[in-house]
Structure formats: structure tokens, C-alpha cells
Amino acid sequence: MNFLSFLTENLETFLTYTGFANATPGHVVMIIVGLTFIYLAIAHEFEPMLLIPIGFGILIGNIPFKDAGLQLGIYEEGSVLNILYQGVTQGWYPPLIFLGIGAMTDFSALISNPKLMLIGAAAQFGIFGAYILALTFGFEPNQAGAIGIIGGADGPTAIFLSSKLAPNLMGAIAISAYSYMALVPVIQPPLMKLLTTNEERVIRMKPPRAVSQTEKIIFPITGLLLTCFLVPSGLPLLGMLFFGNLLKESGVTRRLAETARGPLIDTITILLGITVGASTQATQFLTWDSIKIFGLGALSFIIATTAGVLFVKFFNLFLKKDNKINPLIGNAGVSAVPDSARISQTIGLEYDPTNYLLMHAMGPNVAGVIGSAVAAGVLLGFLS
């Protein structure tokens, strides 16, 4: 073999290894999706902390390569991405995220007005509305459960549950959950306006009373004992959530709380985002099921918001006149913390520029986190 033909052959072999030679239309579609995520995050600041890692992860996961045992892909055992992906498939990233959420969440709005917890429970109808719909679309009960949890509007919970119930749908479910969480400012306001009257929108609620430290310390402890005795399968998520909150409220573990809500949750968010993004390899991701899941996800958010707002209106029938709840905080039961609470605030200000609803909306918002973790526990117990 002369030098020249050897060189050409070598170059030709090299060409078969490039992304250009292995690209399929699916790869291109997914790369466009990834770029859209990054665009939305940077230009419109839709949940940039999530959409940037996920968007870039989609790019990483959809670089086409020749399957030659080079251990590159996220689904190839032993590859770097695969090792990082273990935290998702084995379900230990989500509880760590919950630890951080616990350490940054102030439950005092909830403690000072505990009846707001029920709104957080009502919004979980979104999960089961989507569950029923998914069954009619022909999904198996375990898959339907994993899809329904998108309505819990809680990324970590959705990943945790789908990794246990329907691992093959996890990519689509996670992407769908995070996308709709980012789209909460688009989905919720029209529904809230549609379902409330002008009078209801300007209801003023009593400012929350100051909550003592003892109460704040009692909350995570009783919260854990009560919810987990009832639903032990919610333990990984609820255990970490309440543990993080105790670190925050005990007042003597400031360093631990700061690590949990700072460096730890950031590290896990980075790893979770990038691997969930990368798990959307076109070959595994672009299916009819994924499209159905996206549709069901949107419906579940709509049902959850509607259920939250209508529940407040229903609840108001039983409350004294000066204790009424502004139904604009009903949407906050959808536990996309703190976006849905922020929406209650913005819409509230639109109708009464001096009516600040944020603190009140934080109550159902964090109750929604507890509610969706309990719902996930129930689904896990019944279907795994």
C-alpha cells in the first residue's frame, strides 16, 4: 500500500467517526430543541438555572457519534456521562435537591396560617387528572403514574418517581416537567383570570403573624413524623426536605444549612440538569410517547391550577368574612417554587397595587411540595 492510498483510507475512516457522518434528522431536531431552551433561558430568563444545564445537556447528548465502543454515550455503561447519570437512574440526586430546598424554604407563612396547606393538597388533582388521561391514552398504570407526577410541578419528584416506575420515559417526563415549570408564567395567569371575579381578586388577607423559632423547629420534626408514618414510601424526598429545614431552623447548624442550600444544591442541580438533558438522545427520545407526554404534561398543569383556584373559592364558602382567602393564591398550590407564588403576587398587584400576596402564596406553594411528595409516595407504594 503506498503512502497516498493509506492516507486517504485513514482520512476516510476518520470521516466515518465524525458527527457529520452519523447525524440523523432526529439529532438535528433535538439540537434545535436544546438551542431553543438555551435561547429561552438567556433571552427571556425562563428558569435559567434549569434550562441552561438541560439545554446544553441536550446538545451534549445529541452529538452524533459512531457506536464503536468508545464509551461516549450516556447509555453506555462506564462512560463518564453514564456514571454521572447514575444519580438520576438510582434516584439519589432528587433527595439531595430536596435537602437544599428544605434548607432554603421558610415555612413560616404556612405555620402562621396552616389552612393554606389544604390548597397545596387540592392542586395535586393535576397529578391524578393526568393519570386518568394517560390511562385513556393507553399507557400502563405505572407509566401513567410517572406521567401524572408532571402535574406535581416538581422536577426532582418527577425524576425520582419516573426513575422508579417507568425508567424508559424518564427523559421525556423530566424535560416536560421542567419545561412547563418554566412556562408557568404563560400557563397560569389566563386560567386565574378566567376563574375569578373582580371582587375575589382584590380580597385582602390578614398579614401572617410572626412565628416563633420553637414553632419553626417543631414543624420539620412533626412534619416528618406525621407524613412519613402515613406514607413511608415518601421517605427519601420528605425525609431530606424536613431534614434540610431543621438544619435551617435549628439555628445552631448554620454552616450545614448554608452548604445544603448553596454549594450542595448547586452541584446537584448542575449534574442533574446536564445529565437529564443528555439523556434525551434522539434515538431514545423522539417517539410518539414523548409527544403524548408533552401534551399530558400541559393538561396536568392546567388541571392543577384550576383545582387550586376552584378549591380556594369552595373553601371561602366556609370561612368568615374577614378570614377569606384570595383565590389568586390558589394557583400557588402548583409547587413550582417560587414561580407560581410570584405569579399570584403579580396578578394580585394588577388589580390592587397595594395588595401583596407573595407571602400568602408561599404557604400553598411549599405545601404543594409536601403534597406532591406525598402523592409520589402513594403512587410509588401502589405501582412499583
Place this chain on the structure above:
Amino acid sequence: MLFVLLMGVQAQRATSLKINEVLVINQDNFMDDYGKKHPWIEIYNSSPGTVDIGGCFLTTDMNNPKMYPIPKGDVLTKIKPRQHVLFWADNKPSRGTFHLSFTLDPEKSNFVALFNSDGRALIDSITIPAGQRVDISYGLIQDGWDQKRLNEELQLNSLYKGGDKLWVYYDGTVPAGMNRAREVTPSSNNVILDSNEKVENFKENDSTGVTMTITAMSVVFIALIILYFVFKYVGKTAVNLSRKRAMKASGLSKEQAKEVASESGEIYAAIAMAIYEATDAVHDDENTVLTIKNVARNYSPWSSKIYSLRELPKK
């Protein structure tokens, strides 16, 4: 102390071992690694962690618990979670760890017991009745079940069709109401699962998802309603306590104290701000200075420039 604890864990773990399936007359069934057919005893680890059966004892005589000491130090004696090992009752212990020093009697009933590593604590035992048939094994209805688990199933699961016996014959027949034959299954699950029972159950009985919705939403509501009641009363107690404290500290009357503790933090903040402004903040000049110099001096030897400079040797 730690040692005792660890031993405790070890002992506790070994208790999750179960005698799972026994074949007394082996004519045309499973062969050992010598190509011989002997009676076998299957042990199942019903715990979610790996258990080492090494050091435990297998016996056919309650008065002689240490009849066959299972050798320690063999990696194969470590049984993975919910997995099995098979022992050959061939009276040829020299053939390896899994060959016992006794056989089973095909004529009479056989008693088999598993003892813990102290040779005193009984882990599990079973009497295999006389009159065993050729190549038909005698095993637990489901891997690792005990009477309590079976009773639970009989009480709660109306769909359970396995019958009320804990030990059954695996003779290849299909029991009434079931769609799977009971086959002899050495070193594998007594009931081989080819579908998720729970999921199938929901598929069959709750095709619309309404039952699931009602159950799960009730659980979610119950959980949060309990929390609601607890915190309603915790809140009331806390408010009362701070009222009492206020009454004690400043001698307020009951009426005056009513105001205390039910106010929001915002009001306190506003009062504090007003006091601050009224006392020492009445001045025209701000006491903070805007500067481009970095005035914060957080000294730490780790960030000290002087320590990180390379020192030149002195002459």
C-alpha cells in the same frame, strides 16, 4: 461496643434466611457440579441486603444443631438480596461448601433446620412429610413467605388464589384460578414473575384511574389535614405562651396582651424602624462612605499574598 453492634446486625441479618424449597427424591432433576443427582435444600435470603450464610449450621436433628457447619470464607456463601443458594444432601462434605454431611431419607419424614452461627438460635426449620414423590419438590408458596405474610395476603387480597397452605408441592400442575403451573425451581424463584402484579391489578380493576385518584387524593388530604390541625394548635399554644410572657415581663393586662403575638412581623419592623429613625438616625450626612477601595479585610492565611510569595534564600 461497635463490635457488639456489628455482631447484632450480622445476627439480625442471618435471621432473614428461609428454607425455601426441598427436593427429597431426585431422580431426573437438577444435577450437582459432579454430574450427580442428590436431594437438595434451597435457602432464600428474604432481606434487602446481602447475607453471608457462612458460619451457620444445617442439620436434620434438633438435638445436634451443629451437624453441618457451613464453611466460612467462601464468597459463594454470600447470598445477594432476595436470591438463593442450593445445598446438596449427599453426605459428601469434601466435595465443597454446598455438599452437606447428611442425606435425606426418601421413606420417612425429614426434619431440616438452619441454625445461626452460635449453634443455638434457630433461624428456620421445616418438617418435610413422609411419602415424597419422585422429582416433586416441597416449597414455600412464595419465596421467603412466613405464616404472617400469608395470613396478611389472605385477609387483604381478595384476588390471591394461592390457597391457604404455606408449603405446597411443586408438581407441575396448574392450581385452580391461577394461570401458571407450579414447577420445580431449584436456585430460582418459586414463583417466577413475568409481570408486575401490582400494575396488573390496577390495570384489571381500575382501568379508568378513578380508584387511584380517590385513594391517593384522600391520602394527600389526610396528610395535610393532620399537619393543619397539629399546627393550628401548636400556633395557638405559641401565641398564648408569648402573651403570658409579655404579661409577666411588662405587667400588661389580659386585654392589652391580646394584641401581642398576633401581629405580623411587618408591624414590628415598622415600629423598630420608626424608633431607630426617632432616636439616633436624625442627621443629614450618611455615615457610610462610597469608595472604590476594597475595605473589607477578611484576613486568612490561606488567602494571604505574603505567604504565597516564594521566598528567596537569604544570603
